[in-house]
Amino acid sequence: MKFTCSKNDLNEALRIVSKAIATKPQTPILSCIFIQTQGDKLELQATNYELSFICHIPATIEESGDIALTGRYVLEVVTKMPGDTITFSMMNDDKTIHIQSGQSKFTLLSMNAAEFPQIEHLAGNVQFTLKDNVLRELIRKTIFACATDEGRPVFTGCSLTIEGNKVTMAATNIHRLAVISKVFDQEIGSIQIIIPAKILAEVLHMPGGDIPTEVTITCSYNQISFSTPSVYMASRLIEGQFPSFTNVIPRSFATNVQVDRAAFAAAIDRVALISRAGDYNVVKLQFSNGNIHLHSRNPEIGDADEDVAAEIDGPDLMIAFNANYLIDVLKSMQGDVCRIGLNKELSPAVLREPDDEDFLYVVTPVRTAH
Amino acid sequence: MKFTCSKNDLNEALRIVSKAIATKPQTPILSCIFIQTQGDKLELQATNYELSFICHIPATIEESGDIALTGRYVLEVVTKMPGDTITFSMMNDDKTIHIQSGQSKFTLLSMNAAEFPQIEHLAGNVQFTLKDNVLRELIRKTIFACATDEGRPVFTGCSLTIEGNKVTMAATNIHRLAVISKVFDQEIGSIQIIIPAKILAEVLHMPGGDIPTEVTITCSYNQISFSTPSVYMASRLIEGQFPSFTNVIPRSFATNVQVDRAAFAAAIDRVALISRAGDYNVVKLQFSNGNIHLHSRNPEIGDADEDVAAEIDGPDLMIAFNANYLIDVLKSMQGDVCRIGLNKELSPAVLREPDDEDFLYVVTPVRTAH
Structure with a gap:
């Protein structure tokens, strides 16, 4: 040779x-x-x-x-x-x-x-192609919401559901849920699988140029492969039943908020300097008078307070979240503005981007003593 | 407040x-x-x-x-x-x-x-000033040769010797020795101390601009301080006797070599990919015919061979070193060319830079089975 x-x-x-x-x-x-x-x-x-x-x-x-x-x-x-x-x-x-x-x-x-156990190309029952930039978006907007704890394997992957011409990718760790759907011109098939976050992280780093290229995705009952002319990546699937999440997503909101995404993310990041020493990294948000007041407290360290201007439509609300669960989704978004839909102090909130009906993020509040 | x-x-x-x-x-x-x-x-x-x-x-x-x-x-x-x-x-x-x-x-x-135990400024028996760029050079060219093993404390610091108008900094881990001396216009005093590498690493990162500024150095029998108008750093000294190294330095060489510093360093770095899996990271150097042939071998991995052109004046020689001991000093040098002085296969070698009589580096060869 x-x-x-x-x-x-x-x-x-x-x-x-x-x-x-x-x-x-x-x-x-x-x-x-x-x-x-x-x-x-x-x-x-x-x-x-x-x-x-x-x-x-x-x-x-x-x-x-x-x-x-x-x-x-x-x-x-x-x-x-x-x-x-x-x-x-x-x-x-x-x-x-x-x-x-x-x-x-x-x-x-x-x-x-x-x-060497040579790799055989997967022959699956469902095969379809996606542009690499679309595939990366599906992954990037969900993978961060997976659980890292191996104790419950179904939460360490992203669920991929294909129904006719609609592809939905979702990930959750029970406390938060990220969902993105794309509708295509043609029928793709029907499948419901859970893809390990490990392979998706590698697919995210597949080499790609400025011009979108086609990625062929092949699924069998227990395996998935992603292939381009130069790279082929295959992985076992995660066995088990991904929880049904459709009913978890709130459809209407008492209070609707629009806030500058970068300013909101930077404020949470700072306030979390105090909260993250605690067990749940709790940041309290007070929505009122065109303002989000952020507050965190640790009796051994001190307090943090910050204000971020926001458009608030609906009743005032005080609600608390794990700061990481907000920072993660704000980082995965790309636009200037973040929309937040709120109901009550203990009801899940929804975060989305104004021009993106494909993606939504549900986060459960933390119960706090006032 | x-x-x-x-x-x-x-x-x-x-x-x-x-x-x-x-x-x-x-x-x-x-x-x-x-x-x-x-x-x-x-x-x-x-x-x-x-x-x-x-x-x-x-x-x-x-x-x-x-x-x-x-x-x-x-x-x-x-x-x-x-x-x-x-x-x-x-x-x-x-x-x-x-x-x-x-x-x-x-x-x-x-x-x-x-x-808070407020820090009192050190009142020492020897005080002198150095330009920050000179001080950084003294440290940078010796600190890498210290031992990191705390077992023998005197080798975890740099020896500073002042005799009249001459300042000498030296460091060794027994297998290699770095020495730099500077002669000043005026008398400074007389002192022989061992400064912990820890404080010297911090002094190296003291903020400094393009214009050299004065650093005042104060020594007592068991402490040292470095101060500028904005920063004051003090440390305990290391107790013990630094070994006398003057007799260890070879004064004449049978074979004198000049080699491109960057090319030599890059070649050792590559050849060490094979040797560093072994216990002593041994690279063999064959000096002959205007060429340095580098070789390393690990029976479980394979071999590496590389040639670097060099000016060689004197008898041919095969000699082996710990690759790290060569890479460290070559990185600390700044010029294009490195001079190497050699005697026999088991005699210490000396590395220096052509235009720098202040600095020298002695490295002991490794005994190998041919």
């Missing part, structure tokens, strides 16, 4: 597939990146059986073949290589790989490539 | 003095930053009894007084404040401090300022 390719292309591909290598691989071969020649391309693979990633890059192939190199070392070596191109060649002993770039020469020991 | 000052000035001063607060303070008052008014200035103090830092900043004082606030909270609050100026005022209860900037208001609980 012998090939030459761009150092940057190879480095990027190694960086992507190495994310599928477990911190503590079950067997030595799973610590490897499998590299094989394919026509005028190289295919790189890595898997931990839960995540499986494949990348393709262009290369000049002098001699076809396959190798399996420890992911950590090959990535480090390629990252530090001095030249623009890099050449890999297998030595006569079939066990060592010679890597050269500029004045630098490395030989790395190859494991037995035949032992 | 009431004052108003620049948010940025206060933030910078809090950041500096907070470095003297221990991670686990012995008593609650030592977790505080003590702030007192002084004419048209504020004085900030913090200490852990080993390090003691003081900063002065300009302020508009409306009412004089002193307060003691938990360093962590006051630093975080000031860092996040929205305005350009910030006002502190003590409430009538004498226990809470009101902090305001723009629309943000915090009240922080003050500890009893009278309990």
Whole structure:
């Protein structure tokens, strides 16, 4: 086996597939990146059986073949290589790989490539395509609301529901819920699955240019894959029933608020300096007279108070939230203005953006002693 | 007490003095930053009894007084404040401090300022001044050679020797030694002390502009202080006898080498990818035919080889070093070229810069099986 390719292309591909290598691989071969020649391309693979990633890059192939190199070392070596191109060649002993770039020469020991559990492309019952920017928006606006605690697995992923031409992504940790829906021109199918946040975080970082490209999504009953011409990412799905959330979403509000998103986020961030030392990071909000008054208190540290101007339509209200649950959603939004819908002191609130009917966020207030 | 000052000035001063607060303070008052008014200035103090830092900043004082606030909270609050100026005022209860900037208001609980162990300026038997850029050079070229292992305290600091008009700073961990000397126009005094690397690292980060400013250094038998008009940093000295190193420095060399510093450093950095998985991070250097051949090997990973062009004057030599001991000194140098003086395979080597007779670095080779 012998090939030459761009150092940057190879480095990027190694960086992507190495994310599928477990911190503590079950067997030595799973610590490897499998590299094989394919026509005028190289295919790189890595898997931990839960995540499986494949990348393709262009290369000049002098001699076809396959190798399996420890992911950590090959990535480090390629990252530090001095030249623009890099050449890999297998030595006569079939066990060592010679890597050269500029004045630098490395030989790395190859494991037995035949032992590598090659990844098979998923054949699913539902397949559809999304523009990568749309897919990223679906993920970015929900993934932050997942639970990180592994105790209840269904909350560590995003629910994906497809009904006809409507795609809905949702995530919750019980105390808050993020939901985004997109309606497409054509029928897509029918499916209801829970995708682990881990794979979605990697899909979010799939390389993408300024021009939106198509991502093909394939789902089976227990797996999902995301593929572009150069990258393929597959993952197991989370088993279990995602809770029905439609009834949780308030449809009407006594008090409607519009506030500058950046100013509101910065104020909560400051007031949370005091509250976050407590167990629930509680920030109290007083909506009245065209003003949101933010307050937090910790008897061992002190108090924080801040005012943010807002358009308030409806009765005054005092309501308290976990500051993180507000900061997270405000960061995920992009517009200048945030809309808040409120009912009573202990009723869930809804946050949305003025020009975006696709997305909404429900957050449950915290009960406080006055 | 009431004052108003620049948010940025206060933030910078809090950041500096907070470095003297221990991670686990012995008593609650030592977790505080003590702030007192002084004419048209504020004085900030913090200490852990080993390090003691003081900063002065300009302020508009409306009412004089002193307060003691938990360093962590006051630093975080000031860092996040929205305005350009910030006002502190003590409430009538004498226990809470009101902090305001723009629309943000915090009240922080003050500890009893009278309990704070106020720092007394050191009255030493030797006092001299250095330009801050000269002081930084003395530190930067030696501090990296200190041992980090607390087992032998004398090696965790830099030795400062003053004899007449000559100042010498040195550091070693037994396996390598960095020495820098400066000769001044006037007599300074006579002293031989060991300064903890901790305080020197902070002095390195003292604020300094483009124009060199004077730093006054005061030494007593067991303490040292560094002061500028705005910052005062004092530390205990390390007790013990720093080893005599003059006899360790080779004075003549069989083989003299000149090599491009950046190219040599980059090559060692790459070759060390293989060696650093081993116990001693051993890189072998073959000096011959206008070339340095670098080689490292780990039987479980593979080999690395690289060539760097060099001017070599004298017999060929194969010699091995801990890669880190070479990388550290090459990073601390500034010029384009590094000079290396070599004798035998197991004799210490000397690294210096062509135009700098003040600095030298001695490194002991590693014994390897061929």
